[in-house]
Amino acid sequence: MPNIMKKVFNNSALHKYLIVFVLFALPSFYLSVKIAVASSIQIDQNNMPLKRPVNLANIEESSDTIHNMTQKIGAKLTADIKKTKLKANENLSSALSRVKFSSKDISFIVNSIYKLKNGKNILSTLPVGMDIHYSTPTNITGGALKLNFSKKRDIFVWQDFENNYSSKIFLRPTKSENTLIKGVITSSLYLSAIKSGVPENTLLEMINLLGFSVDFQREIRAGDSFEIMFTKEIDLLKNSLMQTRPISYVSINLSGNKLGFYKYYDEYGFPQYYDKNGNSSKRTIMKTPINGAKLTSRYGNRKHPVLGYTKLHRGLDFAAPTGTPVFAAGDGIIEKAGWNGSYGRYIRIRHTGTYKTAYAHLSRIHKKIKIGSRVSQGKTIGYVGSSGRSTGAHLHYEVLRNNKQVNPMNIKLPAGKNIPKQELAAFEQKVIEILNQKLVLEQKIDNKKVATNSYEREKFY
Numbered sequence: 001m002p003n004i005m006k007k008v009f010n011n012s013a014l015h016k017y018l019i020v021f022v023l024f025a026l027p028s029f030y031l032s033v034k035i036a037v038a039s040s041i042q043i044d045q046n047n048m049p050l051k052r053p054v055n056l057a058n059i060e061e062s063s064d065t066i067h068n069m070t071q072k073i074g075a076k077l078t079a080d081i082k083k084t085k086l087k088a089n090e091n092l093s094s095a096l097s098r099v100k101f102s103s104k105d106i107s108f109i110v111n112s113i114y115k116l117k118n119g120k121n122i123l124s125t126l127p128v129g130m131d132i133h134y135s136t137p138t139n140i141t142g143g144a145l146k147l148n149f150s151k152k153r154d155i156f157v158w159q160d161f162e163n164n165y166s167s168k169i170f171l172r173p174t175k176s177e178n179t180l181i182k183g184v185i186t187s188s189l190y191l192s193a194i195k196s197g198v199p200e201n202t203l204l205e206m207i208n209l210l211g212f213s214v215d216f217q218r219e220i221r222a223g224d225s226f227e228i229m230f231t232k233e234i235d236l237l238k239n240s241l242m243q244t245r246p247i248s249y250v251s252i253n254l255s256g257n258k259l260g261f262y263k264y265y266d267e268y269g270f271p272q273y274y275d276k277n278g279n280s281s282k283r284t285i286m287k288t289p290i291n292g293a294k295l296t297s298r299y300g301n302r303k304h305p306v307l308g309y310t311k312l313h314r315g316l317d318f319a320a321p322t323g324t325p326v327f328a329a330g331d332g333i334i335e336k337a338g339w340n341g342s343y344g345r346y347i348r349i350r351h352t353g354t355y356k357t358a359y360a361h362l363s364r365i366h367k368k369i370k371i372g373s374r375v376s377q378g379k380t381i382g383y384v385g386s387s388g389r390s391t392g393a394h395l396h397y398e399v400l401r402n403n404k405q406v407n408p409m410n411i412k413l414p415a416g417k418n419i420p421k422q423e424l425a426a427f428e429q430k431v432i433e434i435l436n437q438k439l440v441l442e443q444k445i446d447n448k449k450v451a452t453n454s455y456e457r458e459k460f461y
């Protein structure tokens with residue numbers, strides 16, 4: 001660095017006024033050469049950083065690069081921006097030390113984050129693998145950091161023209177995309193939906209929701225189809241899926257018999273699903289009391305006795321890998337849990353009214369399941385196995401009415417809580433709204449049977 005500049009920098013009285021002058025008046029080739037060598041970032045000479053007041057009341061929007069952030073905030077110019085990730089067994093200090101920040105800079109940086117609201121907590125819970133964008137300070141450029149510490153937020157740390165470090169939290173810009181996917185089932189619902197681009201957690205939501213009324217082992221046929229509508233939240237900086245919101249509409253067409261469910265929030269703010277007449281998607285007893293995504297195909301596997309209900313076989317078999325969780329089909333009390341002859345490891349639940357359900361050939365019974373204990377619908381009670389008289393891993397599932405096995409395919413099980421009469425009008429309004437959104441998307445659907453519609457930007461909060 002030229003001596004004249006050192007003098008300028010060391011003269012504290014002139015410092016404030018001259019620094020801006022120095023940045024502008026330096027032969028422009030000096031800066032551009034220096035920066036061009038250091039990184040590929042383009043400097044817009046008309047948009048040099050000037051100090052601007054920072055609005056601390058609102059959380060502002062994050063930017064894609066540190067350079068854009070320094071411009072936005074009016075921080076000291078940065079150059080040579082690099083990227084690393086927080087490694088396991090590292091904290092911010094050791095990560096910064098690894099990338100050659102001086103211990104003095106590290107302590108100033110950590111201190112400035114510490115002073116943020118929740119700063120102490122943020123520092124101690126930084127996720128492993130977190131993106132760290134950084135610029136180490138030089139004599140003329142400032143140190144800066146951008147930490148993508150949570151799904152939606154970044155911490156930006158910068159050096160001002162007096163070389164002090166400051167920190168602030170920014171919200172990452174996101175976009176909501178309403179998405180409609182139509183798919184045809186070729187092998188299993190699970191594989192076909194994944195192939196159609198349904199995110200896995202949305203698919204599990206769909207399977208849980210349909211598992212009350214669909215027997216995924218017997219009722220799904222090649223050629224059956226489904227429709228699903230949900231909202232994706234896209235991280236605009238990474239251009240990647242950040243999260244999905246609960247499904248708003250789902251339908252499945254089983255050999256011409258169509259089931260469709262619409263989302264409606266209950267009084268506690270939880271999403272519930274109903275058909276267009278307001279009947280709950282839930283049944284007091286589930287048709288598929290096992291994770292439907294784990295079911296192995298009923299075709300081509302002779303070892304699995306995947307049987308339907310007959311005079312000789314008074315239950316339904318679900319083929320799934322050993323260890324797949326088995327769910328309580330409904331709320332109830334455990335009546336039996338233990339070895340039961342050819343049934344192997346066996347659980348029976350007494351539900352309200354006249355129904356009981358039984359689960360056989362388990363590899364393991366959940367340790368909390370004891371005779372007399374109370375279980376709620378959907379809770380794991382045991383795991384698929386092949387205990388007792390069985391030729392392959394599967395769940396043997398029985399529904400009993402007045403202590404007699406009945407065919408779950410044929411009984412009309414009582415529904416869960418339907419939409420109350422006084423709320424029907426509001427519900428119907430919601431259904432129309434959902435159908436209108438669907439109609440808009442249907443007009444845009446492509447040959448991959450996917451349509452999206454960006455309908456809002458995330459509000460800052």
Ligand SMILES: [Zn+2]
Pocket residue numbers: 307313315316317395396397
């Ligand atoms: Zn069986």
